[in-house]
Amino acid sequence: MGAPDPLIALPLTGAAPQERGDAARNRALLLDAARRLIAERGADGMSMDDVAAAAGVGKGTLFRRFGSRAGLMIVLLDEDEKAEQQAFMFGPPPLGPGAPPLTRLLAYGRERLRFVRTHHALLSDANRDPQMRFNSPATLHHTHVRMLLESAGTTGDLDAQADALLALLDADYVEHQIHDRGHDLDRLGEAWECVARKLCGT
């Protein structure tokens, strides 16, 4: 067992239980190894054995840390989701604040299409679970799109309109459009723009 990480040694009221230093290090090693393997061979080609070996960590530790392969995949996706959310909530325009709402909405659609394309395998895994499809982080995307629609002066049922729009960014939908319909991300970005503009009444 390593010494506690000094950065997280002070108890914080209401904070999650502190990770021991070696647990935190193992977590980072395992996530880095998984990312590297997915980049090299795709998510389907990554086994839990490979991840443990590439991280130089025991397989028991890997399973204790993430529960299952699905658990590991969800943590990976979650970390990248957080970085993307930072960008559209606090980053520079046109994605972040400072640009007009419709401009931000169009930028969000194109950015999210790229993200969904890159992370297709992870998002598709999450889609298999109906609870995952409609819970966090899906809720955050819904809230963001709803807020932009409202700021753009959109009338009517904002929740339904946000849901209809977001369906065009669903991982399996995007993959279907690209693989089976022969569309590319530009074409899908234009489709998003068409529907977004109609809902905003422009």
Add this chain to the structure above:
Amino acid sequence: MGAPDPLIALPLTGAAPQERGDAARNRALLLDAARRLIAERGADGMSMDDVAAAAGVGKGTLFRRFGSRAGLMIVLLDEDEKAEQQAFMFGPPPLGPGAPPLTRLLAYGRERLRFVRTHHALLSDANRDPQMRFNSPATLHHTHVRMLLESAGTTGDLDAQADALLALLDADYVEHQIHDRGHDLDRLGEAWECVARKLCGT
């Protein structure tokens, strides 16, 4: 073995291999039994043992006929889909031809919401398979909604608009709205109407 059904005794060029009479009867018995059991106790409460027993048919015949529980569920859904399709393609207005396209589109949304609610378990099973989500019968619904949008004078990317609208009728989405958000079918029908009217520019 029973005598061949006289209605299907003549060979048809390009037709599927003819079913023997007893095979066709067993199929009908098994499907009826499955429908009855689902109506009584829900799809989750229906086992393949129950279906075979209720139909008075051997379990081996059941599995030979439908391959698996999933196969049986898909056949059931398929038959009800066909009846619904007849109604919106050839039935009386406002669902069928004769009513203005926007009226038909609004009627379609409300009818489909009821269908999806009734068949949630079967449709949700199909949703777990990304191929099923975007193939027949999904294609037929897309074609129908696209045709109505076009007839109503909708401009822009009709495919994307049809897809965005149809997302509001997705089985898991509808279930989520009802169970987790506390909405009812009327409220979901109004949401469909709101988005449909915006896309049609009314």
